[in-house]
Amino acid sequence: MRHQFGGSPADYAAERVGNQLLLRPGATGTAWTARTGGTQITDLTDLAGTPIAGLTADSDGAVAFMGPDNDTTSLYVDFGYGRRYCLTAVDTGVRLAEFIESGGAPGGWAQLDETGTIDPGQLPAQLDWIVASTHGAKGDGATDDTIALQNAINACAPGGVVYLPRGVYRTTATLDLKNGVSLVGSHANMMVGPGMTDADYPCYIQPTAPFTGGSVIEIIGEDDGQHPAISGEQRLVNLMLDGSQLTGSSIDGVFAKGNVQNVVMDNFTVRQMPNNGLVTGEAGGIFPYSWRLRHVMIDNCHANGILFTGNTDLTLDDVQVIGCWAQGIVLTNCTNTQLIGCRTEWNGSHGYHITGAWGDWQGSGGMQMTSCSTDRNGQHGILIDATGNTPITLSNINTRRDGRNGGAGGGQYAGLAVIGATVPVVADVISCYPGVDDAGGSTNSPQYGARLSGSTTVVLGSATLHAASAGLFDDGTNGSVSLGDGVLTTVGATTSTARRTRPRPGGDLGIYAPSGWGRFWRAKREAAGSGLARIVTLGGSATQGMYASNPRTKSWPGQLATTLQGVYGDGGSGLQQTSLSSTILASGDAAALAAWTTAGAVVTQTGTWSQGGSKYGPGVNYLYSETTGSTLTFKARGTSVKIYTVIGGSTRAPMLYSIDGGADVTVTQPAGTAAIQVTTVTGLSNTTHTVVVKVGTATAGQYVSVCGVSGENATGVVVHNLALAGARSETFGNNATTALNATWNGGVDFPGDLVIYTAGPNDAAANTTGDAWVANVAKWMKAVKDTGAAVGDCDIILALPHLGTHDVTNFKYQDYAIRGRALAEAYGCAFVDWWTIGRNSWQYWNSLGYWGTNAGTGAAGTDSVHLSDAGFAAMADVLLPLVAG
Missing domain, CATH: 2.160.20.10 (Single-stranded right-handed beta-helix, Pectin lyase-like)
Structure with a gap:
């Protein structure tokens, strides 16, 4: 489009002479795109539309012409008097008026109406949008807008926009969104939050x-x-x-x-x-x-x-x-x-x-x-x-x-x-x-x-x-399964x-857990809500609980039980065995015996009882008496109670028991080969029961031999601590089906879903060779995994307690550690070495207050190998990620 230039009172060819501007009729000039430099404009015509080569002033010096056909509205003219002057098209005002007049009209520029909105009919011309309302969509929440919306979509070319102004567009059939179409609304309600309603955001x-x-x-x-x-x-x-x-x-x-x-x-x-x-x-x-x-x-x-x-x-x-x-x-x-x-x-x-x-x-x-x-x-x-x-x-x-x-x-x-x-x-x-x-x-x-x-x-x-x-x-x-260093569990x-x-x-330091270990135990643990998950712990005094303030609750097996039962359910107290009795403890631990008696942890007794010489039954020890009326009193928590006694080839006196002060119940002890008799009492309340075992009428040589009493529930986790002070690897090592030790200590006759075996310090003190130690442990593993009806469906943790200063002569323990790791790999067991974890240093654990004393159970002391409550807690902390994780 060409615009008209000149014809106004200001549009004349003039020359400055002194302080005067003198008109120059007939002057010739040129048009340019810039005040200096730029490009000369040659596409010019006169007012009649005839092309002209340049600009020529009329007889009065006035200038009038039509600009180039490119919608130029300003340019610069040069009549050869030393400078260029800017000319502005004289029809700009008319065009501006026309544009303003088109505001709000169809095809004109978009204009807000009296409600503050834009007529949707104006938008397509300006934005290449199709507004849904132009195809009949009402957005009033009542009208069926399905056809209108689909028509708008169908009318939209690929790359175009179908716009839905603020409103609720009711539909009754599927909308088919075409290739390349943008369906754009005014607002997406991400959620209707508290205090908001749908009506607030239609x-x-x-x-x-x-x-x-x-x-x-x-x-x-x-x-x-x-x-x-x-x-x-x-x-x-x-x-x-x-x-x-x-x-x-x-x-x-x-x-x-x-x-x-x-x-x-x-x-x-x-x-x-x-x-x-x-x-x-x-x-x-x-x-x-x-x-x-x-x-x-x-x-x-x-x-x-x-x-x-x-x-x-x-x-x-x-x-x-x-x-x-x-x-x-x-x-x-x-x-x-x-x-x-x-x-x-x-x-x-x-x-x-x-x-x-x-x-x-x-x-x-x-x-x-x-x-x-x-x-x-x-x-x-x-x-x-x-x-x-x-x-x-x-x-x-x-x-x-x-x-x-x-x-x-x-x-x-x-x-x-x-x-x-x-x-x-x-x-x-x-x-x-x-x-x-x-x-x-x-x-x-x-x-x-x-x-x-x-x-x-x-x-x-x-x-x-x-x-x-x-x-x-x-x-x-x-x-x-590969775990990084930074896996923390709670x-x-x-x-x-x-x-x-x-x-x-x-292996972390002192810990080895092969990939796949724990599948049997964890399966039982996870099903503890509907069944019983059993742990059996074996070892010497460091497992039995010396010198914890209460060997039943503050030993590391006791602390494992507390944690697991708090999560998976209380499976009962487990076995209280006769190794925690005055007959066995009095000779070397009188101070500890007094403290544990006060804590209610020991088996109390009346009459005459002696320690058996054979490794029979759960816990591989028992007390026997031939004195009529002699009693042993146990504590057992659970809805069922099991009493474990040893029967033999000779005639035995009857065993009597009473629960919570009830009447004595007589149980015949049959004669025959050596065996363990299990007397089970069910239907009890889930509380701690006092179980008294008594010798019936007996004559010389007619013994009642008692291993212990267990309390159990039908569901939850139960921990049976079968450890015995002084135990060595050979204590649990006989896996023969005719023996009564290994098969009753995590084996088929007293099985565990998880068995933790910790014998070691007493072997080192006794100068047991590595070959003998590993053979004894392997025999016990054979009993647990594959003796009788055993099918290998339990998990084992083989563990070495911290040796402390228990062996300063024979130096066998490092050999046990090497053999223990090899055993673990051969049998698919986990392996824990508290001796390594404790820096192989008695002084280190002493600085942490982990060693105990029998004179002040639970407190820190200077014992060579027995622990304080803090020491047992440290041992439990090492095991918990394996057992509870």
């Missing part, structure tokens, strides 16, 4: 019944006669889908299938759909590809939040799924995927589920999950059970209060669960923190911080795992601060 598509179709919006990439073979580039922005008015259970929010590429959802919300929030599937074996979800909320859908299958090259960024009735985010074979800053909360099942066959073909890949979190999901916070060979990598993950299980907790649920996965799972900077609901209801959950089961390869770098039952639960069925309520380092397969 900005959404609201499908209502009766509804035709399987989803509110569909995106199809399939050559089915209605859709293209390849579809893509759809956008859902600033938009919400509200399914609160729908009935039934089969309508999804968004459904896509086939070759649908490069879909973007941004500031997008789907809530209260009768089925899933977002779903994808295949068409002709082809799946959606390269989707991007940013700032997306899926809220209270009645099945899964996000159910994506085969979406390769997927990115989820700040995606939150909350309150869905089934799973939060389910990714099935979504290779080369990234999750960044996502959150799943309060979903009925798993928060995230990484599943399906992820494959190992060329071009396939795993996924990365970074800075994501969970909270109060009903089952696992994150469950990975995918198969294939592509690594799944997790970093900076925070799980919280998952495994609600309907408020009951338990259920073997975990913050992070890797179960049956063949894909390598690599996790680093992982945290789990338990808790109850905000209002204080429900049971502390999850049960585990991380649960590993039946998986091929799991690498756990650094983690802080705090959970109700165990921070880390590895059931021993995994192929390879058990119990949120207030618990007893953090422990989880021993790594291959």
